[in-house]
Amino acid sequence: MSDASRPGPAEIAKRLQDEFGDKIVAVDLEAVDPFCQVDPMAVDEIATFLRDRLGFNYLRCLSSVDYLDKKKTSEELGVVYHLGAIPDARHLFCLKVRLPRDEPTVKTVSAVWPTADWHEREAWDLMGIVFEGHPNLTRILCAEDWEGHPLRKDYVSPDTYHGIKNNVV
Amino acid sequence: MTEISTREIDQHGDVKTEEMLLNMGPQHPSTHGVFRVVIRTDGEIVIDAESHIGYLHRCFEKICENVNYTKATPYTDRLDYLMAMGNNLGYALAVEKLMDVEVPERAEYIRVIVTELSRIASHLLAIGTYGMDIGAITPFLYCFRDREKILFILETICGQRLNYNYVRIGGVAYDMDAAMLTMVREFCDYFLPRVMEYNDLLTYNGIFIERTANVGVLTPERAIAFGCTGPVLRGSGVARDLRKDAPYSVYGRFDFEVPVGSGEAGTTGDCFDRYMVRMREMIESVKIIRQALDQIADGPYKTDKIKSKPKPNKGDAYTAVENARGELGFYLVSDGSDTAFRLKCRSPAFSNVSVLHELCRGAMVADVVAIIGSLDIVMGEIDR
Numbered sequence: 001m002s003d004a005s006r007p008g009p010a011e012i013a014k015r016l017q018d019e020f021g022d023k024i025v026a027v028d029l030e031a032v033d034p035f036c037q038v039d040p041m042a043v044d045e046i047a048t049f050l051r052d053r054l055g056f057n058y059l060r061c062l063s064s065v066d067y068l069d070k071k072k073t074s075e076e077l078g079v080v081y082h083l084g085a086i087p088d089a090r091h092l093f094c095l096k097v098r099l100p101r102d103e104p105t106v107k108t109v110s111a112v113w114p115t116a117d118w119h120e121r122e123a124w125d126l127m128g129i130v131f132e133g134h135p136n137l138t139r140i141l142c143a144e145d146w147e148g149h150p151l152r153k154d155y156v157s158p159d160t161y162h163g164i165k166n167n168v169v
Numbered sequence: 170m171t172e173i174s175t176r177e178i179d180q181h182g183d184v185k186t187e188e189m190l191l192n193m194g195p196q197h198p199s200t201h202g203v204f205r206v207v208i209r210t211d212g213e214i215v216i217d218a219e220s221h222i223g224y225l226h227r228c229f230e231k232i233c234e235n236v237n238y239t240k241a242t243p244y245t246d247r248l249d250y251l252m253a254m255g256n257n258l259g260y261a262l263a264v265e266k267l268m269d270v271e272v273p274e275r276a277e278y279i280r281v282i283v284t285e286l287s288r289i290a291s292h293l294l295a296i297g298t299y300g301m302d303i304g305a306i307t308p309f310l311y312c313f314r315d316r317e318k319i320l321f322i323l324e325t326i327c328g329q330r331l332n333y334n335y336v337r338i339g340g341v342a343y344d345m346d347a348a349m350l351t352m353v354r355e356f357c358d359y360f361l362p363r364v365m366e367y368n369d370l371l372t373y374n375g376i377f378i379e380r381t382a383n384v385g386v387l388t389p390e391r392a393i394a395f396g397c398t399g400p401v402l403r404g405s406g407v408a409r410d411l412r413k414d415a416p417y418s419v420y421g422r423f424d425f426e427v428p429v430g431s432g433e434a435g436t437t438g439d440c441f442d443r444y445m446v447r448m449r450e451m452i453e454s455v456k457i458i459r460q461a462l463d464q465i466a467d468g469p470y471k472t473d474k475i476k477s478k479p480k481p482n483k484g485d486a487y488t489a490v491e492n493a494r495g496e497l498g499f500y501l502v503s504d505g506s507d508t509a510f511r512l513k514c515r516s517p518a519f520s521n522v523s524v525l526h527e528l529c530r531g532a533m534v535a536d537v538v539a540i541i542g543s544l545d546i547v548m549g550e551i552d553r
Contacts, residue, residue: 032486063513089414115396141223
Protein backbone atom coordinates (compact mmCIF):
# COMPACT_ATOMS: atom_id res chain seq x y z
CA MET A 1 0.00 0.00 0.00
CA SER A 2 1.38 3.41 -0.88
CA ASP A 3 1.45 6.31 1.57
CA ALA A 4 -1.45 8.02 -0.16
CA SER A 5 -3.85 5.08 -0.26
CA ARG A 6 -3.14 3.91 3.28
CA PRO A 7 -5.79 5.11 5.76
CA GLY A 8 -4.36 7.17 8.61
CA PRO A 9 -5.28 6.71 12.29
CA ALA A 10 -7.97 9.40 12.11
CA GLU A 11 -9.67 7.69 9.19
CA ILE A 12 -9.44 4.26 10.83
CA ALA A 13 -10.98 5.65 14.02
CA LYS A 14 -13.78 7.26 12.03
CA ARG A 15 -14.51 4.04 10.12
CA LEU A 16 -14.72 2.20 13.44
CA GLN A 17 -17.02 4.81 14.96
CA ASP A 18 -19.31 4.73 11.92
CA GLU A 19 -19.49 0.96 12.06
CA PHE A 20 -19.63 0.29 15.79
CA GLY A 21 -21.02 3.50 17.30
CA ASP A 22 -20.86 3.55 21.09
CA LYS A 23 -18.84 0.36 21.28
CA ILE A 24 -15.88 2.66 20.63
CA VAL A 25 -15.47 4.10 24.10
CA ALA A 26 -12.68 6.61 23.48
CA VAL A 27 -10.33 7.75 20.73
CA ASP A 28 -6.88 9.23 21.26
CA LEU A 29 -5.06 10.30 18.12
CA GLU A 30 -2.47 12.41 19.95
CA ALA A 31 -0.81 9.47 21.71
CA VAL A 32 2.53 8.05 20.50
CA ASP A 33 0.58 5.04 19.23
CA PRO A 34 -2.88 6.41 18.27
CA PHE A 35 -5.56 4.12 19.67
CA CYS A 36 -9.25 3.43 20.17
CA GLN A 37 -10.53 2.20 23.49
CA VAL A 38 -13.31 -0.27 22.82
CA ASP A 39 -15.96 -2.34 24.56
CA PRO A 40 -14.35 -5.61 25.81
CA MET A 41 -17.37 -7.62 24.69
CA ALA A 42 -17.13 -6.33 21.12
CA VAL A 43 -13.40 -6.64 20.61
CA ASP A 44 -13.73 -9.77 18.50
CA GLU A 45 -16.10 -8.22 15.95
CA ILE A 46 -14.03 -5.04 15.83
CA ALA A 47 -10.92 -7.16 15.28
CA THR A 48 -12.60 -9.04 12.45
CA PHE A 49 -13.62 -5.75 10.85
CA LEU A 50 -10.08 -4.40 11.15
CA ARG A 51 -8.64 -7.52 9.63
CA ASP A 52 -11.08 -8.00 6.77
CA ARG A 53 -11.94 -4.43 5.84
CA LEU A 54 -8.90 -2.42 6.86
CA GLY A 55 -6.12 -4.86 6.07
CA PHE A 56 -4.70 -5.51 9.53
CA ASN A 57 -3.72 -9.10 8.85
CA TYR A 58 -1.08 -9.27 11.58
CA LEU A 59 -1.34 -8.95 15.36
CA ARG A 60 2.05 -7.62 16.38
CA CYS A 61 1.67 -7.70 20.11
CA LEU A 62 -0.96 -8.37 22.75
CA SER A 63 -0.07 -6.89 26.12
CA SER A 64 -1.84 -7.01 29.44
CA VAL A 65 -1.49 -4.08 31.82
CA ASP A 66 -2.38 -3.60 35.46
CA TYR A 67 -3.23 0.08 35.92
CA LEU A 68 -3.24 -0.12 39.72
CA ASP A 69 -0.77 2.58 40.75
CA LYS A 70 0.57 3.59 44.15
CA LYS A 71 -1.99 6.37 44.58
CA LYS A 72 -4.79 3.98 43.64
CA THR A 73 -6.16 6.35 40.99
CA SER A 74 -7.17 3.33 38.95
CA GLU A 75 -7.81 -0.27 39.84
CA GLU A 76 -8.50 -1.47 36.32
CA LEU A 77 -6.73 -4.04 34.22
CA GLY A 78 -6.28 -3.64 30.52
CA VAL A 79 -5.36 -5.35 27.30
CA VAL A 80 -3.54 -3.56 24.50
CA TYR A 81 -3.56 -4.85 20.93
CA HIS A 82 -0.92 -3.58 18.52
CA LEU A 83 -2.03 -4.26 15.00
CA GLY A 84 0.05 -4.24 11.89
CA ALA A 85 0.04 -5.41 8.32
CA ILE A 86 2.37 -7.55 6.30
CA PRO A 87 4.04 -6.54 4.07
CA ASP A 88 3.03 -2.90 4.66
CA ALA A 89 4.99 -2.13 7.82
CA ARG A 90 3.67 1.42 8.21
CA HIS A 91 0.01 0.43 8.42
CA LEU A 92 -0.43 0.49 12.19
CA PHE A 93 -3.17 0.87 14.74
CA CYS A 94 -3.77 0.14 18.38
CA LEU A 95 -6.80 -1.08 20.33
CA LYS A 96 -7.20 -0.91 24.08
CA VAL A 97 -9.72 -2.34 26.49
CA ARG A 98 -10.16 -1.57 30.17
CA LEU A 99 -11.50 -4.27 32.48
CA PRO A 100 -12.79 -4.21 36.04
CA ARG A 101 -10.42 -5.82 38.52
CA ASP A 102 -12.97 -8.18 40.07
CA GLU A 103 -14.19 -9.57 36.75
CA PRO A 104 -11.61 -9.04 33.99
CA THR A 105 -13.30 -10.69 31.02
CA VAL A 106 -12.74 -9.87 27.38
CA LYS A 107 -13.66 -11.67 24.17
CA THR A 108 -10.92 -13.72 22.58
CA VAL A 109 -9.41 -12.73 19.25
CA SER A 110 -7.67 -16.07 18.77
CA ALA A 111 -10.10 -16.94 15.99
CA VAL A 112 -9.22 -13.73 14.17
CA TRP A 113 -5.45 -13.96 14.54
CA PRO A 114 -4.27 -17.44 15.60
CA THR A 115 -1.14 -15.91 17.13
CA ALA A 116 -3.38 -14.46 19.84
CA ASP A 117 -3.88 -17.99 21.18
CA TRP A 118 -0.54 -18.09 22.98
CA HIS A 119 -0.45 -14.38 23.75
CA GLU A 120 -3.84 -14.62 25.47
CA ARG A 121 -2.72 -17.67 27.43
CA GLU A 122 0.25 -15.63 28.60
CA ALA A 123 -2.02 -12.73 29.60
CA TRP A 124 -4.20 -15.15 31.57
CA ASP A 125 -1.21 -16.80 33.17
CA LEU A 126 0.64 -13.67 34.23
CA MET A 127 -2.19 -11.14 34.64
CA GLY A 128 -5.31 -13.23 35.22
CA ILE A 129 -7.35 -11.84 32.35
CA VAL A 130 -10.11 -14.17 31.18
CA PHE A 131 -10.54 -14.45 27.43
CA GLU A 132 -14.08 -15.58 26.74
CA GLY A 133 -14.25 -18.19 24.00
CA HIS A 134 -10.57 -19.11 24.06
CA PRO A 135 -10.13 -22.78 23.06
CA ASN A 136 -7.52 -23.65 25.70
CA LEU A 137 -7.08 -20.99 28.35
CA THR A 138 -4.41 -22.65 30.49
CA ARG A 139 -1.17 -21.49 32.04
CA ILE A 140 1.68 -21.31 29.58
CA LEU A 141 4.79 -19.91 31.29
CA CYS A 142 4.17 -20.63 34.97
CA ALA A 143 3.73 -24.13 36.33
CA GLU A 144 0.22 -25.59 36.07
CA ASP A 145 -0.31 -25.51 39.84
CA TRP A 146 1.06 -22.01 40.34
CA GLU A 147 -1.19 -19.75 42.38
CA GLY A 148 -1.94 -16.15 41.51
CA HIS A 149 -0.95 -14.00 38.58
CA PRO A 150 2.57 -12.59 39.01
CA LEU A 151 2.26 -9.43 36.93
CA ARG A 152 -0.57 -8.03 39.05
CA LYS A 153 0.65 -5.06 41.03
CA ASP A 154 -0.78 -6.49 44.26
CA TYR A 155 0.75 -9.94 43.75
CA VAL A 156 2.67 -11.40 46.66
CA SER A 157 5.03 -14.22 45.76
CA PRO A 158 4.63 -17.39 47.84
CA ASP A 159 7.17 -18.26 50.53
CA THR A 160 7.51 -21.84 49.40
CA TYR A 161 6.73 -23.83 46.28
CA HIS A 162 6.79 -27.63 46.67
CA GLY A 163 9.21 -27.30 49.55
CA ILE A 164 11.50 -24.90 47.67
CA LYS A 165 12.07 -21.79 49.76
CA ASN A 166 11.36 -18.45 48.16
CA ASN A 167 11.70 -14.84 49.33
CA VAL A 168 14.96 -15.71 51.10
CA VAL A 169 17.39 -12.79 51.31
CA MET B 170 7.31 -64.91 2.34
CA THR B 171 5.68 -61.56 1.80
CA GLU B 172 2.59 -63.19 0.39
CA ILE B 173 1.99 -65.33 3.44
CA SER B 174 2.25 -62.48 5.92
CA THR B 175 -0.16 -60.35 3.90
CA ARG B 176 -2.68 -63.17 3.86
CA GLU B 177 -2.43 -63.59 7.62
CA ILE B 178 -3.35 -59.99 8.24
CA ASP B 179 -6.26 -60.27 5.83
CA GLN B 180 -7.63 -63.42 7.51
CA HIS B 181 -7.62 -62.01 10.99
CA GLY B 182 -8.67 -58.56 9.97
CA ASP B 183 -8.11 -57.30 13.47
CA VAL B 184 -4.51 -56.22 13.38
CA LYS B 185 -4.77 -52.87 15.11
CA THR B 186 -2.23 -50.14 15.33
CA GLU B 187 -2.43 -47.80 18.24
CA GLU B 188 -1.56 -44.15 18.43
CA MET B 189 1.46 -43.49 20.55
CA LEU B 190 2.28 -40.44 22.65
CA LEU B 191 5.93 -39.56 22.39
CA ASN B 192 7.46 -37.10 24.79
CA MET B 193 10.40 -35.16 23.43
CA GLY B 194 12.27 -33.03 25.95
CA PRO B 195 12.52 -31.01 28.14
CA GLN B 196 16.13 -32.14 27.83
CA HIS B 197 16.71 -33.08 24.23
CA PRO B 198 19.73 -32.16 22.10
CA SER B 199 17.62 -30.82 19.27
CA THR B 200 15.45 -28.50 21.35
CA HIS B 201 18.40 -26.18 22.05
CA GLY B 202 17.36 -25.56 25.62
CA VAL B 203 14.58 -26.78 27.81
CA PHE B 204 11.58 -27.22 25.57
CA ARG B 205 9.12 -30.10 25.49
CA VAL B 206 6.99 -31.34 22.63
CA VAL B 207 4.41 -34.08 23.08
CA ILE B 208 3.95 -35.83 19.78
CA ARG B 209 1.01 -38.06 18.93
CA THR B 210 2.16 -40.56 16.35
CA ASP B 211 0.60 -43.15 14.12
CA GLY B 212 3.56 -45.31 13.23
CA GLU B 213 6.10 -42.97 11.74
CA ILE B 214 3.61 -40.20 11.01
CA VAL B 215 3.00 -37.34 13.41
CA ILE B 216 -0.72 -36.70 13.91
CA ASP B 217 -0.38 -33.81 16.30
CA ALA B 218 2.21 -32.05 18.38
CA GLU B 219 1.81 -29.92 21.45
CA SER B 220 4.52 -27.57 22.68
CA HIS B 221 5.16 -26.99 26.37
CA ILE B 222 7.22 -23.97 27.27
CA GLY B 223 8.03 -22.05 30.43
CA TYR B 224 10.91 -24.05 31.88
CA LEU B 225 13.14 -20.97 31.85
CA HIS B 226 10.47 -18.53 32.97
CA ARG B 227 11.79 -15.92 35.38
CA CYS B 228 9.21 -13.17 34.82
CA PHE B 229 11.54 -10.72 33.12
CA GLU B 230 8.65 -8.27 32.82
CA LYS B 231 8.12 -8.20 36.59
CA ILE B 232 11.84 -7.74 37.22
CA CYS B 233 11.77 -4.67 34.97
CA GLU B 234 9.06 -3.14 37.15
CA ASN B 235 11.36 -3.43 40.15
CA VAL B 236 14.65 -2.05 38.83
CA ASN B 237 15.26 1.26 37.10
CA TYR B 238 15.68 1.58 33.34
CA THR B 239 19.47 1.40 33.37
CA LYS B 240 19.54 -1.64 35.60
CA ALA B 241 17.04 -3.46 33.40
CA THR B 242 19.37 -3.43 30.37
CA PRO B 243 21.43 -6.47 31.50
CA TYR B 244 18.22 -8.45 31.87
CA THR B 245 17.41 -7.85 28.22
CA ASP B 246 20.73 -9.53 27.35
CA ARG B 247 19.34 -12.74 28.74
CA LEU B 248 16.26 -12.78 26.53
CA ASP B 249 17.74 -13.85 23.23
CA TYR B 250 21.20 -14.62 24.51
CA LEU B 251 22.48 -15.39 21.03
CA MET B 252 21.83 -11.86 19.84
CA ALA B 253 22.04 -9.79 22.99
CA MET B 254 23.12 -6.66 21.10
CA GLY B 255 19.80 -6.64 19.26
CA ASN B 256 17.89 -6.91 22.53
CA ASN B 257 19.87 -4.05 24.06
CA LEU B 258 19.14 -1.98 20.98
CA GLY B 259 15.42 -2.74 20.97
CA TYR B 260 15.13 -1.89 24.64
CA ALA B 261 17.18 1.31 24.34
CA LEU B 262 15.07 2.47 21.38
CA ALA B 263 11.87 1.71 23.33
CA VAL B 264 12.95 3.90 26.24
CA GLU B 265 14.34 6.62 23.98
CA LYS B 266 11.05 6.78 22.09
CA LEU B 267 9.37 8.17 25.21
CA MET B 268 12.19 10.64 25.90
CA ASP B 269 13.11 13.86 24.13
CA VAL B 270 16.60 12.76 23.35
CA GLU B 271 18.77 12.72 20.29
CA VAL B 272 21.30 9.91 20.06
CA PRO B 273 24.61 10.97 18.46
CA GLU B 274 25.21 9.64 14.96
CA ARG B 275 28.40 7.84 15.85
CA ALA B 276 26.51 5.91 18.52
CA GLU B 277 23.90 4.86 15.97
CA TYR B 278 26.60 3.60 13.61
CA ILE B 279 28.33 1.68 16.37
CA ARG B 280 24.96 0.18 17.29
CA VAL B 281 24.42 -0.98 13.72
CA ILE B 282 27.91 -2.48 13.48
CA VAL B 283 27.66 -4.48 16.71
CA THR B 284 24.07 -5.55 16.02
CA GLU B 285 24.94 -6.86 12.58
CA LEU B 286 28.02 -8.66 13.91
CA SER B 287 25.76 -10.20 16.52
CA ARG B 288 23.28 -11.21 13.83
CA ILE B 289 26.01 -13.03 11.91
CA ALA B 290 27.12 -14.79 15.10
CA SER B 291 23.54 -15.83 15.81
CA HIS B 292 22.94 -17.12 12.29
CA LEU B 293 26.25 -19.01 12.38
CA LEU B 294 25.09 -20.82 15.49
CA ALA B 295 21.68 -21.48 13.95
CA ILE B 296 23.22 -22.92 10.79
CA GLY B 297 25.89 -24.91 12.58
CA THR B 298 23.58 -26.54 15.08
CA TYR B 299 20.99 -27.11 12.38
CA GLY B 300 23.50 -29.17 10.44
CA MET B 301 24.32 -31.06 13.61
CA ASP B 302 20.64 -31.76 14.33
CA ILE B 303 20.39 -33.40 10.96
CA GLY B 304 23.61 -35.34 11.28
CA ALA B 305 26.36 -33.18 9.79
CA ILE B 306 28.86 -32.50 12.56
CA THR B 307 31.62 -30.82 10.58
CA PRO B 308 29.87 -27.57 9.52
CA PHE B 309 29.22 -26.89 13.18
CA LEU B 310 32.95 -26.73 13.86
CA TYR B 311 33.53 -24.36 10.95
CA CYS B 312 30.67 -22.11 12.06
CA PHE B 313 31.94 -21.97 15.61
CA ARG B 314 35.45 -21.18 14.40
CA ASP B 315 34.10 -18.04 12.73
CA ARG B 316 31.61 -17.20 15.45
CA GLU B 317 34.52 -17.20 17.85
CA LYS B 318 36.15 -14.42 15.81
CA ILE B 319 33.02 -12.28 16.19
CA LEU B 320 32.82 -12.96 19.91
CA PHE B 321 36.46 -11.94 20.20
CA ILE B 322 35.76 -8.64 18.44
CA LEU B 323 32.74 -7.97 20.64
CA GLU B 324 34.76 -8.89 23.71
CA THR B 325 37.41 -6.38 22.65
CA ILE B 326 34.75 -3.72 22.23
CA CYS B 327 32.80 -4.23 25.42
CA GLY B 328 34.51 -6.83 27.59
CA GLN B 329 31.81 -9.48 27.28
CA ARG B 330 31.32 -12.44 24.99
CA LEU B 331 27.63 -13.15 25.32
CA ASN B 332 25.71 -10.76 27.59
CA TYR B 333 27.10 -7.45 26.47
CA ASN B 334 25.09 -4.70 28.22
CA TYR B 335 26.73 -2.48 25.62
CA VAL B 336 23.98 -0.60 23.81
CA ARG B 337 22.69 1.76 26.48
CA ILE B 338 19.90 4.29 26.66
CA GLY B 339 21.23 7.37 24.86
CA GLY B 340 24.18 5.74 23.11
CA VAL B 341 26.63 2.95 23.77
CA ALA B 342 28.74 2.14 26.81
CA TYR B 343 32.21 2.66 25.32
CA ASP B 344 33.59 4.12 22.13
CA MET B 345 35.09 2.01 19.36
CA ASP B 346 38.61 3.11 18.51
CA ALA B 347 40.29 2.90 15.09
CA ALA B 348 41.91 -0.45 15.86
CA MET B 349 38.52 -2.00 16.65
CA LEU B 350 37.03 -0.65 13.43
CA THR B 351 39.97 -2.18 11.55
CA MET B 352 39.32 -5.52 13.25
CA VAL B 353 35.72 -5.42 12.06
CA ARG B 354 36.79 -4.55 8.51
CA GLU B 355 39.31 -7.38 8.46
CA PHE B 356 36.66 -9.74 9.71
CA CYS B 357 34.35 -8.75 6.82
CA ASP B 358 37.12 -9.50 4.31
CA TYR B 359 37.82 -12.80 6.00
CA PHE B 360 34.19 -13.83 6.38
CA LEU B 361 32.69 -13.52 2.89
CA PRO B 362 34.73 -16.37 1.31
CA ARG B 363 33.82 -18.54 4.30
CA VAL B 364 30.17 -18.46 3.27
CA MET B 365 31.16 -20.35 0.13
CA GLU B 366 32.82 -22.89 2.38
CA TYR B 367 29.61 -23.47 4.34
CA ASN B 368 27.72 -23.80 1.09
CA ASP B 369 30.17 -26.44 -0.12
CA LEU B 370 30.05 -28.28 3.18
CA LEU B 371 26.36 -28.18 3.98
CA THR B 372 24.00 -26.26 1.71
CA TYR B 373 24.51 -28.24 -1.48
CA ASN B 374 25.07 -31.54 0.24
CA GLY B 375 22.62 -34.03 -1.24
CA ILE B 376 21.67 -35.56 2.10
CA PHE B 377 21.08 -32.16 3.65
CA ILE B 378 18.79 -31.14 0.81
CA GLU B 379 16.89 -34.43 1.06
CA ARG B 380 16.37 -33.87 4.77
CA THR B 381 15.18 -30.26 4.48
CA ALA B 382 13.52 -29.72 1.10
CA ASN B 383 9.71 -30.12 1.12
CA VAL B 384 9.82 -30.65 4.90
CA GLY B 385 7.78 -28.46 7.26
CA VAL B 386 6.21 -26.28 4.60
CA LEU B 387 4.77 -23.06 6.02
CA THR B 388 2.49 -21.10 3.72
CA PRO B 389 2.78 -17.30 3.83
CA GLU B 390 -0.87 -16.98 4.99
CA ARG B 391 -0.36 -19.25 7.99
CA ALA B 392 2.97 -17.63 8.80
CA ILE B 393 1.33 -14.19 9.00
CA ALA B 394 -1.67 -15.52 10.92
CA PHE B 395 0.60 -17.05 13.55
CA GLY B 396 2.66 -13.87 13.81
CA CYS B 397 5.83 -15.47 12.48
CA THR B 398 8.54 -12.99 11.61
CA GLY B 399 12.18 -12.99 10.66
CA PRO B 400 13.71 -15.81 8.61
CA VAL B 401 10.68 -18.01 9.34
CA LEU B 402 8.35 -15.55 7.56
CA ARG B 403 10.85 -14.61 4.87
CA GLY B 404 11.47 -18.29 4.19
CA SER B 405 7.82 -18.43 3.14
CA GLY B 406 8.50 -15.84 0.47
CA VAL B 407 7.29 -12.70 2.26
CA ALA B 408 9.79 -9.84 2.05
CA ARG B 409 9.23 -8.28 5.44
CA ASP B 410 12.19 -6.80 7.23
CA LEU B 411 11.76 -3.91 9.64
CA ARG B 412 15.27 -2.70 8.85
CA LYS B 413 14.02 -2.05 5.32
CA ASP B 414 10.28 -1.42 5.73
CA ALA B 415 10.31 0.79 8.82
CA PRO B 416 13.97 1.72 9.31
CA TYR B 417 15.05 2.53 12.84
CA SER B 418 18.45 3.80 14.00
CA VAL B 419 20.36 4.61 10.76
CA TYR B 420 19.31 1.55 8.78
CA GLY B 421 17.60 3.75 6.21
CA ARG B 422 21.02 4.83 4.91
CA PHE B 423 22.27 1.42 3.86
CA ASP B 424 21.78 -0.45 0.66
CA PHE B 425 21.00 -4.13 1.17
CA GLU B 426 18.69 -6.87 -0.06
CA VAL B 427 16.04 -8.79 1.86
CA PRO B 428 16.52 -12.47 0.95
CA VAL B 429 13.32 -14.50 0.70
CA GLY B 430 12.60 -18.16 0.16
CA SER B 431 11.69 -19.19 -3.35
CA GLY B 432 11.43 -22.95 -3.08
CA GLU B 433 14.72 -23.46 -4.90
CA ALA B 434 15.16 -26.99 -3.53
CA GLY B 435 11.52 -27.95 -3.08
CA THR B 436 8.47 -25.99 -1.97
CA THR B 437 8.46 -22.35 -0.89
CA GLY B 438 8.42 -22.15 2.90
CA ASP B 439 10.16 -25.43 3.60
CA CYS B 440 13.03 -25.96 6.04
CA PHE B 441 15.61 -25.44 3.31
CA ASP B 442 14.22 -22.00 2.47
CA ARG B 443 14.36 -20.89 6.09
CA TYR B 444 17.93 -22.14 6.33
CA MET B 445 18.91 -20.46 3.09
CA VAL B 446 17.44 -17.10 4.13
CA ARG B 447 19.76 -17.11 7.15
CA MET B 448 22.73 -18.00 5.00
CA ARG B 449 22.05 -15.11 2.61
CA GLU B 450 21.27 -12.68 5.41
CA MET B 451 24.81 -13.07 6.70
CA ILE B 452 26.12 -11.75 3.39
CA GLU B 453 23.69 -8.80 3.60
CA SER B 454 24.86 -8.10 7.15
CA VAL B 455 28.45 -7.91 5.93
CA LYS B 456 27.28 -5.43 3.28
CA ILE B 457 25.64 -3.28 5.96
CA ILE B 458 28.71 -3.41 8.22
CA ARG B 459 31.01 -2.34 5.38
CA GLN B 460 28.79 0.63 4.52
CA ALA B 461 28.60 1.60 8.19
CA LEU B 462 32.38 1.45 8.47
CA ASP B 463 32.66 3.74 5.45
CA GLN B 464 30.12 6.23 6.76
CA ILE B 465 30.99 6.39 10.45
CA ALA B 466 32.34 9.78 11.51
CA ASP B 467 33.97 11.08 14.64
CA GLY B 468 31.78 12.40 17.40
CA PRO B 469 30.38 11.56 20.78
CA TYR B 470 29.35 7.95 21.40
CA LYS B 471 26.60 8.79 23.87
CA THR B 472 24.42 11.73 24.67
CA ASP B 473 25.35 13.73 27.76
CA LYS B 474 21.73 14.69 28.36
CA ILE B 475 20.80 11.42 30.03
CA LYS B 476 21.72 10.96 33.65
CA SER B 477 22.30 7.63 35.29
CA LYS B 478 18.58 7.29 36.00
CA PRO B 479 16.66 8.22 32.85
CA LYS B 480 13.04 9.23 33.29
CA PRO B 481 10.92 8.84 30.15
CA ASN B 482 7.80 10.95 29.72
CA LYS B 483 4.47 9.65 30.90
CA GLY B 484 2.84 7.58 28.20
CA ASP B 485 3.06 4.31 26.38
CA ALA B 486 4.62 3.17 23.13
CA TYR B 487 5.43 0.04 21.21
CA THR B 488 8.84 -0.21 19.57
CA ALA B 489 10.00 -3.03 17.36
CA VAL B 490 13.33 -3.97 15.85
CA GLU B 491 14.35 -6.74 13.47
CA ASN B 492 16.31 -9.25 15.50
CA ALA B 493 17.93 -12.41 14.20
CA ARG B 494 14.71 -14.30 14.90
CA GLY B 495 12.25 -11.64 13.82
CA GLU B 496 10.33 -8.74 15.25
CA LEU B 497 11.45 -8.04 18.79
CA GLY B 498 9.00 -5.58 20.33
CA PHE B 499 8.88 -3.73 23.61
CA TYR B 500 5.63 -2.19 24.82
CA LEU B 501 6.60 0.30 27.49
CA VAL B 502 4.13 2.01 29.80
CA SER B 503 5.82 4.82 31.69
CA ASP B 504 4.41 6.77 34.64
CA GLY B 505 7.20 9.33 34.43
CA SER B 506 9.37 7.76 37.13
CA ASP B 507 12.77 6.11 36.75
CA THR B 508 11.26 2.61 36.69
CA ALA B 509 9.02 1.07 34.06
CA PHE B 510 5.35 0.86 35.03
CA ARG B 511 4.91 -2.03 32.62
CA LEU B 512 7.27 -3.48 30.06
CA LYS B 513 5.95 -6.16 27.77
CA CYS B 514 8.40 -7.98 25.58
CA ARG B 515 7.08 -9.40 22.33
CA SER B 516 9.60 -12.07 21.57
CA PRO B 517 9.87 -13.30 17.98
CA ALA B 518 10.71 -16.90 18.84
CA PHE B 519 7.59 -17.14 21.05
CA SER B 520 5.33 -16.49 18.07
CA ASN B 521 7.52 -18.50 15.69
CA VAL B 522 7.37 -21.64 17.82
CA SER B 523 3.60 -21.35 18.25
CA VAL B 524 3.22 -22.57 14.66
CA LEU B 525 5.17 -25.77 15.38
CA HIS B 526 2.14 -28.03 15.75
CA GLU B 527 0.92 -27.06 12.28
CA LEU B 528 4.27 -27.79 10.69
CA CYS B 529 4.56 -31.16 12.43
CA ARG B 530 1.14 -32.50 11.46
CA GLY B 531 1.61 -35.17 8.82
CA ALA B 532 5.40 -35.08 9.01
CA MET B 533 7.63 -38.05 9.80
CA VAL B 534 8.91 -38.37 13.36
CA ALA B 535 12.49 -37.89 12.18
CA ASP B 536 11.50 -34.62 10.51
CA VAL B 537 10.31 -33.05 13.76
CA VAL B 538 13.93 -32.42 14.66
CA ALA B 539 14.52 -30.80 11.27
CA ILE B 540 11.44 -28.60 11.71
CA ILE B 541 12.32 -27.43 15.23
CA GLY B 542 15.85 -26.65 14.13
CA SER B 543 14.65 -24.63 11.15
CA LEU B 544 12.60 -22.37 13.44
CA ASP B 545 15.81 -21.47 15.32
CA ILE B 546 14.29 -21.10 18.75
CA VAL B 547 16.01 -19.59 21.77
CA MET B 548 14.30 -20.56 24.98
CA GLY B 549 15.65 -17.57 26.87
CA GLU B 550 13.31 -15.26 25.00
CA ILE B 551 10.40 -17.64 24.62
CA ASP B 552 10.12 -18.19 28.36
CA ARG B 553 11.37 -14.75 29.42
